[in-house]
Amino acid sequence: MSKPLTISRTIDQLQLPQDDASLWRLVERYDTKGPRYTSYPTAVSFHDRVDQDDLFNAWRTGRRDVSLYLHLPYCHQLCWYCGCHMQVERKIEPMRRYLRAMLQEAGAYPELLAGKRIRQFHLGGGTPNQFPKHLLLDLIGELQQWFAFDEDCERSIEVDPRLLNQEQLEAFARLGFERLSMGIQDFNPRVQGAINRHQTYEMVAEHLHLWRQLGQGGVNMDLIYGLPLQTEISFSQTIKQVIELGPDRIALFNFAHIPHLKRHQRLIRSADLPEPQVKFKILLNAVRALTEAGYVPIGMDHFAKPSDPLAKAMLNGNLHRNFQGYTTLPDLDMLGLGASSISMLDTFYGQNTKDLDQYQENAGRASVMERGLMLDEEDRFRRDIIQKWMCGFVIDVKRIESQAGVAFDDLFPKAREVLHQMVDDELLTVKAFGYEATALGMLLARNVAMLFDGRLGETKPSQFSRTI
Ligand code: SF4
Numbered sequence: 001m002s003k004p005l006t007i008s009r010t011i012d013q014l015q016l017p018q019d020d021a022s023l024w025r026l027v028e029r030y031d032t033k034g035p036r037y038t039s040y041p042t043a044v045s046f047h048d049r050v051d052q053d054d055l056f057n058a059w060r061t062g063r064r065d066v067s068l069y070l071h072l073p074y075c076h077q078l079c080w081y082c083g084c085h086m087q088v089e090r091k092i093e094p095m096r097r098y099l100r101a102m103l104q105e106a107g108a109y110p111e112l113l114a115g116k117r118i119r120q121f122h123l124g125g126g127t128p129n130q131f132p133k134h135l136l137l138d139l140i141g142e143l144q145q146w147f148a149f150d151e152d153c154e155r156s157i158e159v160d161p162r163l164l165n166q167e168q169l170e171a172f173a174r175l176g177f178e179r180l181s182m183g184i185q186d187f188n189p190r191v192q193g194a195i196n197r198h199q200t201y202e203m204v205a206e207h208l209h210l211w212r213q214l215g216q217g218g219v220n221m222d223l224i225y226g227l228p229l230q231t232e233i234s235f236s237q238t239i240k241q242v243i244e245l246g247p248d249r250i251a252l253f254n255f256a257h258i259p260h261l262k263r264h265q266r267l268i269r270s271a272d273l274p275e276p277q278v279k280f281k282i283l284l285n286a287v288r289a290l291t292e293a294g295y296v297p298i299g300m301d302h303f304a305k306p307s308d309p310l311a312k313a314m315l316n317g318n319l320h321r322n323f324q325g326y327t328t329l330p331d332l333d334m335l336g337l338g339a340s341s342i343s344m345l346d347t348f349y350g351q352n353t354k355d356l357d358q359y360q361e362n363a364g365r366a367s368v369m370e371r372g373l374m375l376d377e378e379d380r381f382r383r384d385i386i387q388k389w390m391c392g393f394v395i396d397v398k399r400i401e402s403q404a405g406v407a408f409d410d411l412f413p414k415a416r417e418v419l420h421q422m423v424d425d426e427l428l429t430v431k432a433f434g435y436e437a438t439a440l441g442m443l444l445a446r447n448v449a450m451l452f453d454g455r456l457g458e459t460k461p462s463q464f465s466r467t468i
Pocket of ligand 1: 079127
């Protein structure tokens with residue numbers, strides 16, 4: 001049996017390549033395009049040969065409790081790096097109309113979710129705190145009438161610090177949100193100029209102070225490395241400032257530069273983006289600074305204070321991953337409401353239309369689910385391997401063979417050669433049960449997961465972001 005990772009292992013073993021030439025070789029070998037694996041199969045495998053009835057049937061037969069996600073797609077300004085489904089909108093009436101449509105969509109579910117509890121509730125976007133407080137209060141009040149929210153339901157909300165105020169924070173605390181997820185990205189003013197998102201350290205510190213005064217502790221901060229004009233020195237300063245602020249959790253995302261898919265990213269000058277080897281150094285420096293400050297690396301791109309439940313789950317081998325990223329909760333079926341939202345059940349994934357007009361026109365009347373996927377046995381087998389890798393960072397060859405009743409090398413004829421190369425490159429170590437990631441290998445988790453992805457051939461690499 002493989003053992004869960006330990007803090008000392010993840011910190012002590014973060015070995016940087018000794019010289020620039022070795023670093024460059026590593027980048028050259030592993031910098032490719034690939035999925036982020038918030039799900040397997042990934043959303044690019046979804047197609048339109050399934051319909052809303054397939055989704056409803058999956059809910060009828062599903063027995064698991066529920067993670068409820070609401071997508072609120074409006075923002076007051078466009079960040080040029082944005083990869084979300086959003087629209088700039090400052091008027092209240094369209095927001096009111098959108099929430100009405102979302103409630104109409106939700107109206108189909110009380111019966112389907114009878115006997116199930118909502119154990120996780122997340123408002124994402126877009127910018128949820130762009131919506132007026134009273135509209136959010138009405139929406140949540142209504143949903144609480146319709147669905148059985150668990151007493152210990154984990155409630156979190158994404159906020160844009162530029163719009164946050166004391167009144168909002170008090171309302172979120174009253175609604176039981178115990179965790180704010182703040183988009184920070186980078187504190188450097190030049191980088192902020194190059195991505196069209198200005199927010200000061202002082203502003204964020206003040207919000208945090210107020211939130212903590214309200215007796216609420218939970219704060220996630222999202223950072224992005226690989227942004228235009230970022231340097232090793234500038235991002236080290238951002239990391240230092242974030243450590244001073246002391247959020248419970250930090251997500252450190254790789255900038256997904258996909259201007260062919262997100263046209264507004266063309267506003268970012270390609271010449272301003274850090275070279276892959278600089279980007280990799282920025283990442284390694286950040287990981288080292290965060291772990292030296294006591295944060296536990298969670299999966300490939302998250303960090304948490306040792307006292308945080310996510311860190312405990314990581315160390316106990318109880319980490320899970322869904323479309324919302326890493327979580328402590330066991331497998332839940334996920335209901336996504338709103339335009340572009342994804343619902344994810346054991347055997348079926350479905351995604352709503354991204355078109356806001358179409359969504360609002362059809363919600364409650366006709367199908368808003370546009371694409372999806374019925375998972376077959378092979379999908380579920382591969383998902384299990386990828387999920388265990390992305391959460392526990394082990395490839396348990398023996399368990400895979402006993403589950404499949406087939407030799408590993410017959411199942412994955414090309415994997416062994418790559419895995420051995422990764423061992424040589426100190427990304428993996430060989431264990432009696434199979435392979436285990438080193439701290440450096442955890443950062444390149446996507447490259448390993450791709451070895452077990454049976455659907456990569458169905459998609460164009462250009463649909464994915466770079467792994468480094
Ligand atoms: S606030 Fe978030 S969702 Fe809105 S534009 Fe910026 S990055 Fe995109």
